[in-house]
Amino acid sequence: MTDRNYLNNLRIPTKxxxxxILMSACLTGITCGFDGSANGEYPSALKILTYDTVKIVTFCPEEFSFGTPREMCDIHGGTGIDVLNGKAKVLTETGKDWTEGMIKSSEKMLEIAKKENIEIAILMDISAACGSQVIYNGNRFGSNKVYQIGSGVSAAQLKKNGFVVISQRDFASLEILYSKIDSKHKLDTTKVDHHEIDWYKEYFKIT
Known part of the structure; x- marks a missing residue:
């Protein structure tokens, strides 16, 4: 879940x-996805790049440790916080253990967030590094792929250290953010965050 109370109390920025703002590099169009792409376009996130009342800092944890292109990886046996606590692993689609590299890149992301005095992070959901709402439980390419509620390793590292993280799919939270950085933005109260969509509620059996 997102911290809308924090978002509502964000200061009004100026030029x-x-x-x-710290963003997953791929969300800004940087081609650092596992296959050398930008993982698609997300207009709700790209829009933020057009404002002069924000300072965007980008980082790709997986590229930092493993380069681009690279294998796809997912968390096995828990979530990002479990990886940080030594209770889960990050494995590639061919079984390589990338746990150590993912922890190192999460520490680098935290270092950047602290150095830049980041006020909020917008990260790529589903990612084993940057996911903040939903991630895979095991290999996403398996015949019976399984989702779980939780954060990736880098997102968990940021949250553990007090940083607020939202995803590109948290449309209600993004609306609040845009109302802060753009005085002319009209808040669309029909928007919802990822944990409020029907698929999420049905899949995780939330009533």
């Missing part, structure tokens, strides 16, 4: 004092 001289922009809101400091």
């Amino acid at each position: 001289d004092n922009p809101l400091r």
Whole structure:
């Protein structure tokens, strides 16, 4: 779930004092996805790049540790916080253990967030590094792929250290954010966050 109370209390940024936002590099169009792409386009996230009242800092944890292109990886046996606590592993689609590299890249992301005094992070959901709402439980290419509620390793590292993270699919939260950085933005109250969509509720049996 997202912290809308925090979002609602964000300061109003200016050109001289922009809101400091950390984003998954792929969400900004940088071609750092596992296959050398930008993992598709997400207009709700790309829109933020057009404002001069924000300072965008980008980082790709997986590229940092493993380069681009690379194998796809997922968390096995838990979520990102379990990886950080030594209770779960990050494995590639061919079984390589990338746990150590993912932890190192999460530490680098945290270092950047602290150095830049980041006020909010917008990260790519589903990712084993950056997912903040939903991630895979095991190999996403398996015949019976399984989703789980939880964060990827880097997102968990940020949250553990007090940073607020939202995803590109948290449309209600993004609406609040846009109302802060754009005085002319009209808040669309019909938008919902990822954990509020029907698929999420049905899959995880939430009533």
